[in-house]
Amino acid sequence: MYMFPGVAVITGAGGTGIGAATAKAFAAAGCKMIAITDLNEKTLQQTAESITSTHPETEVLVKAGNVADDQFADSFIDTVVWRFGRLDYAVNCAGVIGKSLRSSETSLEEFDRVNNINYRGCWLSSRAELKQMVTQEALPSHDPNRPPQRGAVVNVASQLGIVSRPGAPAYCASKSAVVGMTRADAIDYSKDGIRVNCVCPGVIETPLVMEKAEVREAIMPAVETAPMKRMGQPAEVADAILFLCSTQASFVQGHAMVVDGGYITL
Numbered sequence: 103m104y105m106f107p108g109v110a111v112i113t114g115a116g117g118t119g120i121g122a123a124t125a126k127a128f129a130a131a132g133c134k135m136i137a138i139t140d141l142n143e144k145t146l147q148q149t150a151e152s153i154t155s156t157h158p159e160t161e162v163l164v165k166a167g168n169v170a171d172d173q174f175a176d177s178f179i180d181t182v183v184w185r186f187g188r189l190d191y192a193v194n195c196a197g198v199i200g201k202s203l204r205s206s207e208t209s210l211e212e213f214d215r216v217n218n219i220n221y222r223g224c225w226l227s228s229r230a231e232l233k234q235m236v237t238q239e240a241l242p243s244h245d246p247n248r249p250p251q252r253g254a255v256v257n258v259a260s261q262l263g264i265v266s267r268p269g270a271p272a273y274c275a276s277k278s279a280v281v282g283m284t285r286a287d288a289i290d291y292s293k294d295g296i297r298v299n300c301v302c303p304g305v306i307e308t309p310l311v312m313e314k315a316e317v318r319e320a321i322m323p324a325v326e327t328a329p330m331k332r333m334g335q336p337a338e339v340a341d342a343i344l345f346l347c348s349t350q351a352s353f354v355q356g357h358a359m360v361v362d363g364g365y366i367t368l
């Protein structure tokens with residue numbers, strides 16, 4: 103059983119995808135202070151309402167915006183700290199999928215769009231989060247075998263940050279960048295008592311892959327190939343994220359945890 107006595111922050115938490123499932127999982131695990139953001143204000147409100155209707159004791163801070171905008175990324179974390187005083191578990195989940203094109207067919211605009219949100223947005227969010235985490239006291243440890251934790255960051259990369267698929271150079275590169283950034287931050291912030299890890303989901307049944315027929319088509323071969331031969335559910339990724347945020351993962355640092363039905367083992 104996890105304990106989350108601190109403050110959780112989740113980007114990309116609108117809709118019915120991994121970010122929303124993570125925010126709901128934090129509430130279900132007893133986290134009482136949750137801040138969520140997304141570009142889509144309407145679906146973000148829906149996530150907040152879903153949490154407060156099932157967990158009325160949980161306070162949910164909602165602020166819509168674009169994680170690729172440095173001013174927004176900083177001001178979101180400023181608002182979290184103003185409201186809750188600190189931040190303990192940061193999950194950087196906002197992301198988009200690119201068009202299925204080879205490099206020679208990909209426009210600069212498309213390359214920049216994908217990388218600005220998936221990589222730059224993730225870096226801007228984690229930069230703002232780490233800036234706050236280094237200034238705050240660690241939460242006291244309830245377990246003599248585990249040191250106090252000053253903060254835990256989980257970036258959402260992809261199985262395509264580890265291996266690649268046809269027609270996705272910008273997306274694969276953006277997610278490899280998130281894996282590399284995670285490892286670099288893990289090295290830099292270990293001495294501060296902050297853990298930085300990432301999850302690398304396989305094909306997960308979310309609007310990102312289900313909404314457009316062309317995306318579903320491009321992605322289906324990966325589902326057929328993976329040993330478990332099914333899509334994952336957002337809650338299955340949320341469970342891995344909660345583990346990495348929890349003090350049960352107190353010695354897990356700079357890890358890229360694949361949650362992919364075995365896809366990358368092939």
Ligand SMILES: NC(=O)c1ccc[n+]([C@@H]2O[C@H](COP(=O)([O-])OP(=O)(O)OC[C@H]3O[C@@H](n4cnc5c(N)ncnc54)[C@H](O)[C@@H]3O)[C@@H](O)[C@H]2O)c1
Binds near residue numbers: 119167198261306309
């Ligand atoms: N679904 C999958 O198969 C899969 C696989 C591997 C990795 N991922 C990654 O998981 C993360 C979540 O994706 P999902 O599948 O839950 O998709 P999703 O579309 O349900 O969620 C992504 C959310 O990010 C938000 N978003 C997009 N651009 C944003 C921006 N600039 N600023 C703020 N919010 C923004 C969207 O509005 C959306 O609510 C993404 O980073 C995605 O790359 C998904």
